[in-house]
Amino acid sequence: MKKDFALGAALSTVADKWHDQLGTLLDACAHISNHLDYTQNAHAEDGAAFDGNQKAQGLAGAQ
Incomplete structure (x- = not known):
């Protein structure tokens, strides 16, 4: 019976650590x-400016 209580305390400690x-x-x-x-x-x-530069240079959609 003592082992059961020790196991319960150990499991409680593990649960606290996990939490x-x-x-x-x-x-x-x-x-x-x-x-x-x-x-x-x-x-x-920055992205909007980059997209605008691509469109201005005719590069939109090019990768």
């Missing part, structure tokens, strides 16, 4: 997502 690591992973994913959104918005005008 902490999951939180860290979710924070990292949110940070990456926020950075990608920021970068996309910051360079939105």
Whole structure:
């Protein structure tokens, strides 16, 4: 019976560690997502200018 209680405590510790690591992973994913959104918005005008230059040079659609 003592083994069962020890196993329960060990599983609880593992679950707590997994929960902490999951939180860290979710924070990292949110940070990456926020950075990608920021970068996309910051360079939105750059892309529009690039597209405009391609059209002006007759290169639109050419790859």
